[in-house]
Amino acid sequence: xxxxxxxxxxxxxxxxxxxxxxxxxxxxxxxxxxxxxxxxxxxxxxxxxxxxxxxxxxxxxxxxxxxxxxxxxxxxxxxxxxxxxxxxxxxxxxxxxxxxxxxxxxxxxxxxxxxxxxxxxxxxxxxxxxxxxxxxxxxxxxxxxxxxxxxxxxxxxxxxxxxxxxxxxxxxxxxxxxxxxxxxxxxxxxxxxxxxxxxxxxxxxxxxxxxxxxxxxxxxxxxxxxxxxxxxxxxxxxxxxxxxxxxxxxxxxxxxxxxxxxxxxxxxxxxxxxxxxxxxxxxx
Amino acid sequence: xxxxxxxxxxxxxxxxxxxxxxxxxxxxxxxxxxxxxxxxxxxxxxxxxxxxxxxxxxxxxxxxxxxxxxxxxxxxxxxxxxxxxxxxxxxxxxxxxxxxxxxxxxxxxxxxxxxxxxxxxxxxxxxxxxxxxxxxxxxxxxxxxxxxxxxxxxxxxxxxxxxxxxxxxxxxxxxxxxxxxxxxxxxxxxxxxxxxxxxxxxxxxxxxxxxxxxxxxxxxxxxxxxxxxxxxxxxxxxx
Amino acid sequence: xxxxxxxxxxxxxxxxxxxxxxxxxxxxxxxxxxxxxxxxxxxxxxxxxxxxxxxxxxxxxxxxxxxxxxxxxxxxxxxxxxxxxxxxxxxxxxxxxxxxxxxxxxxxxxxxxxxxxxxxxxxxxxxxxxxxxxxxxxxxxxxxxxxxxxxxxxxxxxxxxxxxxxxxxxxxxxxxxxxxxxxxxxxxxxxxxxxxxxxxxxxxxxxxxxxxxxxxxxxxxxxxxxxxxxxxxxxxxxxxxxxxxxxxxxxxxxxxxxxxxxxxxxxxxxxxxxxxxxxxxxxxxxxxxxxxxxxxxxxxxxxxxxxxxxxxxxxxxxxxxxxxxxxxxxxxxxxxxxxxx
Numbered sequence: 001x002x003x004x005x006x007x008x009x010x011x012x013x014x015x016x017x018x019x020x021x022x023x024x025x026x027x028x029x030x031x032x033x034x035x036x037x038x039x040x041x042x043x044x045x046x047x048x049x050x051x052x053x054x055x056x057x058x059x060x061x062x063x064x065x066x067x068x069x070x071x072x073x074x075x076x077x078x079x080x081x082x083x084x085x086x087x088x089x090x091x092x093x094x095x096x097x098x099x100x101x102x103x104x105x106x107x108x109x110x111x112x113x114x115x116x117x118x119x120x121x122x123x124x125x126x127x128x129x130x131x132x133x134x135x136x137x138x139x140x141x142x143x144x145x146x147x148x149x150x151x152x153x154x155x156x157x158x159x160x161x162x163x164x165x166x167x168x169x170x171x172x173x174x175x176x177x178x179x180x181x182x183x184x185x186x187x188x189x190x191x192x193x194x195x196x197x198x199x200x201x202x203x204x205x206x207x208x209x210x211x212x213x214x215x216x217x218x219x220x221x222x223x224x225x226x227x228x229x230x231x232x233x234x235x236x237x238x239x240x241x242x243x244x245x246x247x248x249x250x251x252x253x254x255x256x257x258x259x260x261x262x263x264x265x266x267x268x269x270x271x272x273x274x275x276x277x278x279x280x281x282x283x284x
Numbered sequence: 285x286x287x288x289x290x291x292x293x294x295x296x297x298x299x300x301x302x303x304x305x306x307x308x309x310x311x312x313x314x315x316x317x318x319x320x321x322x323x324x325x326x327x328x329x330x331x332x333x334x335x336x337x338x339x340x341x342x343x344x345x346x347x348x349x350x351x352x353x354x355x356x357x358x359x360x361x362x363x364x365x366x367x368x369x370x371x372x373x374x375x376x377x378x379x380x381x382x383x384x385x386x387x388x389x390x391x392x393x394x395x396x397x398x399x400x401x402x403x404x405x406x407x408x409x410x411x412x413x414x415x416x417x418x419x420x421x422x423x424x425x426x427x428x429x430x431x432x433x434x435x436x437x438x439x440x441x442x443x444x445x446x447x448x449x450x451x452x453x454x455x456x457x458x459x460x461x462x463x464x465x466x467x468x469x470x471x472x473x474x475x476x477x478x479x480x481x482x483x484x485x486x487x488x489x490x491x492x493x494x495x496x497x498x499x500x501x502x503x504x505x506x507x508x509x510x511x512x513x514x515x516x517x518x519x520x521x522x523x
Numbered sequence: 524x525x526x527x528x529x530x531x532x533x534x535x536x537x538x539x540x541x542x543x544x545x546x547x548x549x550x551x552x553x554x555x556x557x558x559x560x561x562x563x564x565x566x567x568x569x570x571x572x573x574x575x576x577x578x579x580x581x582x583x584x585x586x587x588x589x590x591x592x593x594x595x596x597x598x599x600x601x602x603x604x605x606x607x608x609x610x611x612x613x614x615x616x617x618x619x620x621x622x623x624x625x626x627x628x629x630x631x632x633x634x635x636x637x638x639x640x641x642x643x644x645x646x647x648x649x650x651x652x653x654x655x656x657x658x659x660x661x662x663x664x665x666x667x668x669x670x671x672x673x674x675x676x677x678x679x680x681x682x683x684x685x686x687x688x689x690x691x692x693x694x695x696x697x698x699x700x701x702x703x704x705x706x707x708x709x710x711x712x713x714x715x716x717x718x719x720x721x722x723x724x725x726x727x728x729x730x731x732x733x734x735x736x737x738x739x740x741x742x743x744x745x746x747x748x749x750x751x752x753x754x755x756x757x758x759x760x761x762x763x764x765x766x767x768x769x770x771x772x773x774x775x776x777x778x779x780x781x782x783x784x785x786x787x788x789x790x791x792x793x794x795x796x797x798x799x800x801x802x803x804x805x806x807x808x809x810x811x812x813x814x815x816x817x818x819x820x821x822x823x824x825x826x827x828x829x830x831x832x833x834x835x836x837x838x839x840x841x842x843x844x845x846x847x848x849x850x851x852x853x854x855x856x857x858x859x860x861x862x863x864x
Binding site: 166168175176179180181 | 372
């Protein structure tokens with residue numbers, strides 16, 4: 001019983017990180033119809049920023065998310081202006097390859113600057129909290145709170161603001177959106193900033209429970225794609241459902257199946273795609 | 285003259301689709317452009333809205349030249365388009381579609397006034413504000429598309445094939461809506477394949493064939509032109 | 524995909540050149556490089572053909588690896604002679620590709636790319652984890668070497684690298700011939716229209732999905748054959764030889780050469796081999812910069828040289844003709860008219 005509680009807490013925090021990551025990815029993929037292979041590196045940069053601020057400079061933890069959001073957003077804008085906007089009429093494959101190249105450049109740059117050793121960042125909270133016979137690990141608490149906070153903010157932004165409406169309109173019909181007087185080029189930048197902030201916060205939260213390294217993003221990228229494909233492309237509710245499903249499948253798989261969990265997760269995604277090629281929440 | 289187009293030439297998919305077209309729309313009138321599929325009607329409208337660029341020629345809106353102006357600026361200046369095939373946002377609610385139309389208008393009171401005006405024209409929309417736009421019938425979607433364009437507070441309303449894919453009853457209904465809008469003093473440019481409908485509504489009509497204006501004049505005169513009767517009206521009357 | 528006249532002679536001259544090359548250059552180092560180049564060309568042609576129906580297969584080395592493991596295991600465990608194991612090494616990857624294609628080819632191109640990366644991870648994991656069959660990280664060794672004893676000939680692959688070179692060359696030439704034949708047939712024209720006028724194609728009763736399956740299966744069949752040459756050649760096969768990075772290098776080669784012609788795939792692969800050769804002469808501390816260099820090449824080629832080396836030569840040709848006053852149409856770069864949004 002106590003073990004199951006542990007696994008559930010782990011699954012919940014893992015799910016929230018997957019969700020933060022995948023909602024940003026699904027926004028970009030839904031609007032630009034391009035896979036962003038460098039999105040894992042956005043998380044990595046968020047982690048590096050946390051390392052520099054918390055472990056190197058000794059600044060309070062609360063500075064990290066804001067600094068990370070600014071830095072990653074700038075990188076996001078460079079991607080938009082350097083790759084996505086210039087290549088917007090070249091289909092989905094070629095810009096996707098360009099993001100792959102960029103991902104390599106970013107990984108190598110960080111490898112050269114910081115070395116390949118995993119960098120440690122102190123946890124925001126430590127210790128355990130006893131509930132009945134089970135223990136609640138305190139280092140997961142910031143992830144659960146931060147994750148829920150970001151997701152709530154995202155939902156409010158997308159559902160309740162004018163820019164959020166514009167983003168949803170743009171996702172459905174770019175020309176029609178332009179005919180309503182929406183400035184497509186600047187809304188695209190907003191999309192990048194939103195997606196970058198989500199990745200940055202995922203990186204900050206992640207760095208408090210695991211090491212920061214140049215390749216930390218790659219693993220999350222595959223998981224993120226899996227969530228996006230499973231949930232349905234461009235669907236934020238889909239990313240939410242998909243993130244919880246993969247987070248729980250992963251956590252329980254790792255606990256009860258060990259190294260076979262990779263196989264299990266892959267088979268599970270394939271199964272979802274066979275039954276519903278458009279994803280769990282996707283529309284035809 | 286509210287809108288003036290002079291010797292417009294446009295390439296679409298590497299083919300010259302519009303080969304030197306001139307026309308104008310005066311304030312408070314309804315002008316129509318009729319022509320068969322592939323005559324270049326949609327290309328003209330895409331160029332007008334800024335989605336395509338002209339290879340040569342001029343477009344004037346009031347006293348401003350707009351053939352190099354960005355799409356969103358053109359909308360802000362006062363040209364609204366009801367695109368062919370309606371192009372509403374299917375996943376958004378009816379209200380959200382209308383709000384998307386009012387994107388350029390920041391004052392809340394102004395948006396509410398525009399909404400009230402749309403409800404007045406389309407009482408049916410008011411009943412379905414929270415319904416997903418994609419679930420509306422074809423005619424209702426067309427009304428929503430017109431309503432959405434009205435939300436941009438346009439000086440000129442451009443409609444691309446509003447009768448496309450609608451039942452004959454619905455075509456009549458849309459026709460009468462356009463007529464009331466014209467009587468309310470709106471300036472409208474109507475582009476139609478359905479020549480009968482367009483000629484009935486418009487003050488002035490241009491006939492477009494293979495990217496060129498082959499005939500223009502008062503709608504009554506065009507209607508009585510024997511060639512038009514044979515080529516355009518005969519087909520629509522029998523259908 | 525019809526080639527201009529001058530370009531049709533180049534492959535012929537190139538093949539003759541490659542056949543006589545070992546007579547002049549038989550140092551094992553260069554023979555080794557050439558051998559790898561030929562095998563990479565086989566992979567690149569496959570990547571190109573699948574690309575021409577709208578998909579990028581970054582996991583091509585995994586199918587190559589499947590071929591290697593198939594040939595090694597059949598010879599070592601089932602005691603198949605090489606010449607029987609060799610075709611089987613093509614069939615197994617093709618079957619895996621068909622199964623994978625059932626799901627993957629129904630997706631959009633970019634998601635297929637992602638799925639190939641996931642497949643790469645999965646099969647690599649299988650190679651590593653299934654120690655009983657694939658030998659884990661240490662791999663399989665020694666892979667037996669083929670020997671031909673017929674018509675009074677006795678060619679022992681164990682004593683010289685040259686037979687491998689000719690085996691690779693013949694396989695590469697056959698692969699290229701099959702592909703060029705396919706590209707210039709009705710099938711090729713169908714492939715060309717996939718992704719551009721797919722709706723029209725559906726009306727003709729041709730199943731687009733079947734065409735995509737054929738392209739993928741054929742490419743993986745030849746990749747498997749290449750792998751079957753690699754296994755006895757290197758004698759020890761390990762999972763790390765068939766990583767994602769190798770796949771990306773091949774995709775990069777196809778792109779650099781020019782994705783609008785199959786010749787581009789060959790030219791690009793040669794370019795990448797030359798680049799790798801240059802890398803080996805650089806001081807060893809620059810090793811960590813190499814992925815960065817490849818990343819920059821990838822991005823810059825995509826942004827500024829979308830038609831690749833071949834497109835560049837086309838443009839240069841046009842420029843010469845322009846200067847000499849002869850009229851030709853410039854090569855079209857953008858598939859669609861640039862929108863002014």
